[in-house]
Amino acid sequence: MAKTGSRLTDWEEEDLIKAALGDDSALAQAAFYTLYSRYHKGVKGHIAHYVQDEEEVEDICMESFAKAFKQLATYNFGNKFSTWLFRIARNTAFDHLSHEKARTHKSVRLTIDYDALEHIDIPSDDDSPEEEVIGTQDHESFLGCVEALPDIYREVAKFCFIENLGYKEIAEKTKLPLNTVKTRIKRAKDLVIKRMAEEDQDL
Numbered sequence: 584m585a586k587t588g589s590r591l592t593d594w595e596e597e598d599l600i601k602a603a604l605g606d607d608s609a610l611a612q613a614a615f616y617t618l619y620s621r622y623h624k625g626v627k628g629h630i631a632h633y634v635q636d637e638e639e640v641e642d643i644c645m646e647s648f649a650k651a652f653k654q655l656a657t658y659n660f661g662n663k664f665s666t667w668l669f670r671i672a673r674n675t676a677f678d679h680l681s682h683e684k685a686r687t688h689k690s691v692r693l694t695i696d697y698d699a700l701e702h703i704d705i706p707s708d709d710d711s712p713e714e715e716v717i718g719t720q721d722h723e724s725f726l727g728c729v730e731a732l733p734d735i736y737r738e739v740a741k742f743c744f745i746e747n748l749g750y751k752e753i754a755e756k757t758k759l760p761l762n763t764v765k766t767r768i769k770r771a772k773d774l775v776i777k778r779m780a781e782e783d784q785d786l
Contacts, residue, residue, distance in 0.1 A: 591617040596664050603655060619648055622665065626672045632722040633676040635747050643679050647672040673725070673779075677772050680743055728778045732771055739764055740771035 591599065591613055602614035627644045634640050651671050658667055729740050742753045750768070754761045 592621075597660060600655065600658065600660075600664065603652070615652055622668055623648075625665070626668065629669050629672050629722075630676050632725070633673070633744060633747075634679060639679065643675050644672070647675045650675060670779075674776060677744070677776060680747070681768055681772050724779060725775065728775045729771075731778065732774060736767050736771040736774065739767045740775070743768050743771075744775070 591602075594602070594614075594617070596618075599614045599618050603611050603618065605611055605614075623644065626647055627640055630640050630643050630647070634643060647668075651668050654671070658664065726745070729737065729744060732740055738757060739753055739759075742748045742756060743750075748756070750761060750764050753759075753768075754764045757764065759767075
């Protein structure tokens, strides 16, 4: 357990999560920011497996953390926090990929008062070995799930999720109607997420 007066960056993950869920708003905000700092680079690297544009990766990263912090009360302490967080990031990236490239992005900003946290000792932005393994294994699992899709969905899924093409480009390459491409990509995404969730449960 964390000791009174110790730096937040020295706290165990479980203690940070409990603090983030606690009634002390200042401590909760600082705990949120410490978790964000600890996993920011790892989450960005994970999203970059699926999305190529650097600015979009950052937007999706911020959205992923916003979703995770909003859903933090649902986190099961019996599971690895990093795995839970990476899954949210992956699904957020899938949501991004299922829309047309021409859409406008709205950045999701964390409600953190950074000036009030200026004295917090921020940890190094290097990935931990665990994060690197999770990112690699999860991406390989994702590719395997795409390859395992039924023929009718596999081609459009590869174009969308792996080559990062837009709906119109995919329609041109496959000679399929635009609405058919959209429907197949949505179905492919649902199948991949379901399969990866099943694999997570088997671990």
